[in-house]
Amino acid sequence: MSFSAELRREAAPIFNAIFEHPFVKGIANGDLKSEQLVHYVKQDFEYLSSFIQIYGMAISKCETREDMEMFNKQISFILHSEVHPHNNFCQVAGVSYDELQGYPLAPTAHQYIRHMKSVAHEGTSGEIIAVLLPCPWTYWEIGKKLLNEEKPDSLHPFYEWIHFYGDRTDTITEKFCARLDKLAEGASEKERKKMREHFLLSCQLEYMFWDMAYKLEEWPVPMEVVTKG
Numbered sequence: 001m002s003f004s005a006e007l008r009r010e011a012a013p014i015f016n017a018i019f020e021h022p023f024v025k026g027i028a029n030g031d032l033k034s035e036q037l038v039h040y041v042k043q044d045f046e047y048l049s050s051f052i053q054i055y056g057m058a059i060s061k062c063e064t065r066e067d068m069e070m071f072n073k074q075i076s077f078i079l080h081s082e083v084h085p086h087n088n089f090c091q092v093a094g095v096s097y098d099e100l101q102g103y104p105l106a107p108t109a110h111q112y113i114r115h116m117k118s119v120a121h122e123g124t125s126g127e128i129i130a131v132l133l134p135c136p137w138t139y140w141e142i143g144k145k146l147l148n149e150e151k152p153d154s155l156h157p158f159y160e161w162i163h164f165y166g167d168r169t170d171t172i173t174e175k176f177c178a179r180l181d182k183l184a185e186g187a188s189e190k191e192r193k194k195m196r197e198h199f200l201l202s203c204q205l206e207y208m209f210w211d212m213a214y215k216l217e218e219w220p221v222p223m224e225v226v227t228k229g
């Protein structure tokens with residue numbers, strides 16, 4: 001079994017918990033409140049900006065043009081394409097995308113971004129791919145599952161979101177898995193253990209990100225109160 005297949009097998013309970021999460025179920029049946037969609041988009045806009053920065057950090061550690069190209073393409077993808085699923089959520093929530101940008105991070109988004117940035121600072125290329133991989137992998141699987149199980153028609157409120165993530169071939173998930181498997185072959189047992197830990201923690205944080213949005217998670221004393229004194 002390949003290293004990435006082993007990781008997927010180990011993470012199966014977390015993937016299954018994500019598929020069963022009420023926010024994901026809410027995308028399937030169109031049943032989410034505006035404030036939940038708004039909280040998600042506010043936090044995900046900041047998450048994606050950090051993701052771009054992390055790709056920049058990953059590029060600074062690349063040894064081949066091929067790897068640089070792989071990360072560089074993803075930066076363009078986030079900048080130009082990932083706005084579509086956000087726009088879908090904004091339309092359903094009835095708010096403009098511009099209004100949801102520049103908000104402070106909620107605890108889980110903060111924790112997830114810190115986790116990825118610390119690995120990007122301290123880790124090897126293999127560790128960085130391992131920490132980033134649950135992001136595309138979980139969304140691709142959610143998209144495929146919703147596409148097959150719900151077969152949404154164009155009147156489904158989240159038709160665009162589901163097609164955007166589910167309707168992909170030649171994905172970044174497959175590219176990352178192939179690259180990770182190669183890097184894992186040449187890695188020490190200690191490095192492979194770190195890759196596993198980073199991957200599983202990012203999977204947990206993917207679950208927590210959905211939960212943060214669903215429950216409108218905030219700091220114990222909301223930031224508006226703190227900054228206004």
Ligand SMILES: Cc1ncc(C[n+]2csc(CCO)c2C)c(N)n1
Pocket residue numbers: 044047048051074077078082134135136137139172206209
């Ligand atoms: C919390 C969170 N996790 C995953 C994604 C999905 N996503 C973000 S960037 C990217 C492409 C990776 O190169 C994908 C698939 C998201 N939007 N928010």
